[in-house]
Amino acid sequence: MTVMPDLPPVRHWHLFCRVIDNFGDIGVCWRLARQLRQQHGQQVTLWVDDLVSFCALCPALDINQAEQQQQGIIIRHWTEDFAPLSPQQTGDVVIEAFACELPDRYIAAMAQRRQAACWINLEYLSAEDWVPGFHLSQSPVHNMSKTFFFPGFVAGTGGLLYEPELALLPQHMAQPLARQAFLAEFGLAETLAGYALQISLFAYENPALEGLLDALAAHPQSVHLLVPAGRISAGLDAWLGEVTAAGNTYRRASLNISVMPFMSQQRYDQLLAMCDLNFVRGEESFVRAQMLGKPMLWHIYRQEDDAHLLKLDAFLQHYLHGTKRFESGDKPSLSSLLITAFRHWNQAPLAAPLNGSGAHADWAEVLQQLPLWQAHSQAWQQQLLTLGDLASNLVHYATDRV
């Protein structure tokens, strides 16, 4: 007989998501909403201001409905003319994702609740040293108290968003039949599953793309590059010298490039899990690749005053700590190779605080060290698992407060 773990008391959670650009905001919120519902048995209402973007991740969504239910979650369209509501209609736990401002009418109703709501600002992910000092800090606003909840990579933060079963996916996707079925679903030849190196590429526009593709084409082993259509597509077309289309594969020397359509989160997880190396971007895919224990190279979201470069270096300091045990004496260290590769991919300056040795990634050497990088990625994944997952950490925090 299976013993079900005790579920926490059921609370009504309201998540507010404002889509700024791309799919990171709604991607994180949709995953969190599902996990709160499916893993923790919570009642969840997700308020989203852009149902069209959301529909790309949840194709069953009806973009013309102001309110609907998907996968057990109430979805409500968050419009500018936010209707008045009673205190009872507000959530027991209210999350404003990525510092989005709650509607004034919602705040006013929340302030009139008999029992105060647990109001949380779910912040951006950063590896910088100041984050643990800010995590769970209170903010006295509107005569209520709001908690700043920071995801993170170290103890004293909220951890990362992942489901317990995610770690099993790479083992499943290592099976040839699973890979072939995955490729076939996208109209790609099953034989591509047998190529020596499988690499996924999800990135913003990137001037370093050309050098990477040149290196992959010159690689001694056959390489299969899987590229979900997006902001990198134009650069890919320029390098290939033709306009690509989803479902097609393009060959240049030892490199085969398969262009894929935008896909659901579940399918993207499978893609990450089957690849030997994943180029990821922003926050969502960046976290998924790490929690799958896969080598990944991050294209960070660009910020004013190059603030993103400090964040990149802060992450690398944590990520590359402990790589020495995976290194052998006669090769360039994995750490220095990866610092250079990450900085090169993000157009960071030559002289790096982490002693990055130069602007140009040695892609051939990076690929040669993939087995070491894989071992390191799994050790890093294990380290992150000790922090607990973000949804569980949120539930533990909020349940005691409402």
Place this chain on the structure above:
Amino acid sequence: MKTANEFRAGQVLSLNGQAWVVLKAEFNKSGRNAAVVKMKLKNLLTGASQEPVFKADDKLEPIILERSQVTYSYFADPLYVFMDEEYNQIEVEKENLGDTLNFMTDGMTDVCEAVFYEGKAISIELPTTIVRTVSYTEPAVRGDTSGKVMKMATLENGYELQVAAFVEIGDAVEIDTRTGEFKGRAKS
């Protein structure tokens, strides 16, 4: 109203109807050009303290208090003593100076503002830009003159901050007291 990121050590704000002096304000960029500010606040009536966090663009109500221009005279533990234009001595407790302490140094000539609450000086505000001398830093990094590559430097009072890689020992540097950040090499 002012946004949270406009407050700095020495200023006073109203929270839930009470007056709080800002002892410390730590500003960090969180993501996608958003920012957060963590403040250390001291209640002017009860002496209680708290360390809330705000979004940088949260609106907070400043309390305008009586002020006068002062210059630093000397330190008599635990009091920092300043002099106003009429040669009156103004004493401020060390613990009330917060982040301002980072830039206090003997012989400083900056014209500061003493802030008074019920007749007592409760804090000191430095000018937005001050000039301090670097007492130690690693040698300059060759080849980079962009100012984007940073390194640690120590001021004469022991305070450490990030400066541009081209800064050398003995250089006078401009510092933004709102953020505690290096602004540039001072013009001689």
